[in-house]
Amino acid sequence: MSDYVRxxxxxxxxxxxxxxxxxxxxxxxxxxxxxxxxxxxFLSPSLLLVLWEVLARxxxxxxxxxxxxxxxxxxLFPLMSSGELFRHAWISVQRxxxxxxxxxxxxxxxxxxxxxxxxxxxxxxxxxxxxxxxPKLAIMPLILIVFGLGEASKVFTIAIGVFYLVLxxxxxxxxxxxxxxxxxxxxxxxxxxxxxxxxxxxxxxxMIFAGLKLGMGTALLLIxxxxxxxxxxxxxxxxWRAYDMFDIxxxxxxxxxxxxxxxxxxxxLDALEKKIIPWKxx
Amino acid sequence: MHPCQVDVPNPVDAGDIAVLTSHLTxxxxxxxxxxxxxxxxxxxxxxxxxxxxxxxSGCGKTTLLRIMAGLEKQTSGRIYVHRSSNNRPLTAMVFxxxxxxxxMTVERNVGYGLQMQGVPKKQREETVKKLLAMTGLTxxxxxxxxxxxxxxxxxxxxxxxxxxxxxxxxxxxxFGLLDxxxxxxxxxELMDIWQExxxxxxxxxxxxxxxxxxxxxxxxxxxxxxxxxxxxxxDLERPRDIVSxxxxxxxxxxxxxxxxxxxxxxxxxxxRQE
Ligand SMILES: Nc1ncnc2c1ncn2[C@@H]1O[C@H](COP(=O)(O)OP(=O)(O)OP(=O)(O)O)[C@@H](O)[C@H]1O
Ligand SMILES: [Mg+2]
Numbered sequence: 001m002s003d004y005v006r007x008x009x010x011x012x013x014x015x016x017x018x019x020x021x022x023x024x025x026x027x028x029x030x031x032x033x034x035x036x037x038x039x040x041x042f043l044s045p046s047l048l049l050v051l052w053e054v055l056a057r058x059x060x061x062x063x064x065x066x067x068x069x070x071x072x073x074x075x076l077f078p079l080m081s082s083g084e085l086f087r088h089a090w091i092s093v094q095r096x097x098x099x100x101x102x103x104x105x106x107x108x109x110x111x112x113x114x115x116x117x118x119x120x121x122x123x124x125x126x127x128x129x130x131x132x133x134x135p136k137l138a139i140m141p142l143i144l145i146v147f148g149l150g151e152a153s154k155v156f157t158i159a160i161g162v163f164y165l166v167l168x169x170x171x172x173x174x175x176x177x178x179x180x181x182x183x184x185x186x187x188x189x190x191x192x193x194x195x196x197x198x199x200x201x202x203x204x205x206x207m208i209f210a211g212l213k214l215g216m217g218t219a220l221l222l223i224x225x226x227x228x229x230x231x232x233x234x235x236x237x238x239x240w241r242a243y244d245m246f247d248i249x250x251x252x253x254x255x256x257x258x259x260x261x262x263x264x265x266x267x268x269l270d271a272l273e274k275k276i277i278p279w280k281x282x
Numbered sequence: 283m284h285p286c287q288v289d290v291p292n293p294v295d296a297g298d299i300a301v302l303t304s305h306l307t308x309x310x311x312x313x314x315x316x317x318x319x320x321x322x323x324x325x326x327x328x329x330x331x332x333x334x335x336x337x338x339s340g341c342g343k344t345t346l347l348r349i350m351a352g353l354e355k356q357t358s359g360r361i362y363v364h365r366s367s368n369n370r371p372l373t374a375m376v377f378x379x380x381x382x383x384x385x386m387t388v389e390r391n392v393g394y395g396l397q398m399q400g401v402p403k404k405q406r407e408e409t410v411k412k413l414l415a416m417t418g419l420t421x422x423x424x425x426x427x428x429x430x431x432x433x434x435x436x437x438x439x440x441x442x443x444x445x446x447x448x449x450x451x452x453x454x455x456x457f458g459l460l461d462x463x464x465x466x467x468x469x470x471e472l473m474d475i476w477q478e479x480x481x482x483x484x485x486x487x488x489x490x491x492x493x494x495x496x497x498x499x500x501x502x503x504x505x506x507x508x509x510x511x512x513x514x515x516x517d518l519e520r521p522r523d524i525v526s527x528x529x530x531x532x533x534x535x536x537x538x539x540x541x542x543x544x545x546x547x548x549x550x551x552x553x554r555q556e
Binding site for chain 2: 156180181184185186187188189190191194198199201202205277278279281
């Protein structure tokens, strides 16, 4: 402290030139950085796999419960080459997409209406608020009773999960539009219809998409639950079937497939978002 | 939408008056009490005139403009606005805050008023092109607002109101955010447009310079609650040149008069806040 005072106020202090480090991110170093990050993204899971394999072989982890990568791949590849895995994946993807649409479309429509029309909001909000917290898994038995054991019950389970998330986000999207934009629309003489199309809808699209992405995550959760009962196919069914037969490798193969499916679906949503919301800052 | 009250004969239809307010009062209720933004305001805006408004921050300038635009309703008193044509919007406002649509390109933002009026696409594009050139935004026609600087966004805001070609142009500190060069350019453009179209313009500004360069008359408002402090005729010859005006004797006289009135009010409003 006293040192500092002496240094700054004393006569002996000399001016000095502080050289700021060259912090420019020039082309090559930026590219190098990106490549490095990509390498890390690729390496870290691979490293985990290697670690898993090594620990399993050293009997540190129980192979009966956790298997090991080489065994899993030995199961996975035949499943892929025989086309069996893709058949199941395709069935699940169809259920997800169908359920997603059945939930998202009414979710957007109702959510926008609730955001735009206070009477609609006032009458539906209590209903939504009281039924939203019910875990979707808890009503699965009810869904099975109502919709039977066929496709409808699986699609509905996913739809109901997606519906709430999309509805709530769409409503919030409308409500969070800056009121200045309502003034602008009014001042420039927008009709009601024009207001919906030029302000309400585009203004709430980013939130709607946030809801869709959350909904997609939920759909992946629910597909596994939905295929638990009364299914003869699907990736979720594969998981449960493997559980019944205690076929750990098959189970991991199905889990990996689920992860890849989820990844691809989220990429598809991102691409759609880029197309529909070109003004979004990224 | 229309601020006119039609239950009595409209006095502005008789004379050469575009806007007339009579005992116009506006109060806002807030948790901390009632705020009187405008108090018994009586003003007349003549048809075709360029009227500037200055006053301390918070004195109710924006509120007055919003009432003129029909975006806000007065608490008491009356406001009359003259409409002379049915196929043009009555007012178009340049908003004080950032108000251009983030989801539209610059081009679509500028054409918004025309689109709402149902102007055919071809004709719309022509007008938009002209205004983009005028505001120096041609290269950014296809950009989205988040790709623009603050000053560029404000120019879009101005261009949008110009493009709508309203009977009365309402401008709320439109050049406040701009750099000096663009401010001068746009002042000049505004003058040209106004001189050509003789469009009634109500222009709020914090800059006495700007008010004197642009206006026919200047309304000085009191600190909150906003009343008329003085209305000053700006009897400077047109066309006015911004640079040479600064040496003009009459300009300097007017400037110090307005400055004096304003600083009185600013002092008063600050004294009350303490
Ligand atoms: N919606 C509102 N609710 C409550 N109070 C408001 C509202 N709008 C304005 N006011 C109050 O009314 C007064 C006048 O506001 P106004 O925006 O008209 O001021 P202004 O003259 O435009 O100020 P500035 O020069 O800073 O833009 C202020 O005291 C403000 O706090
Ligand atoms: Mg204001």
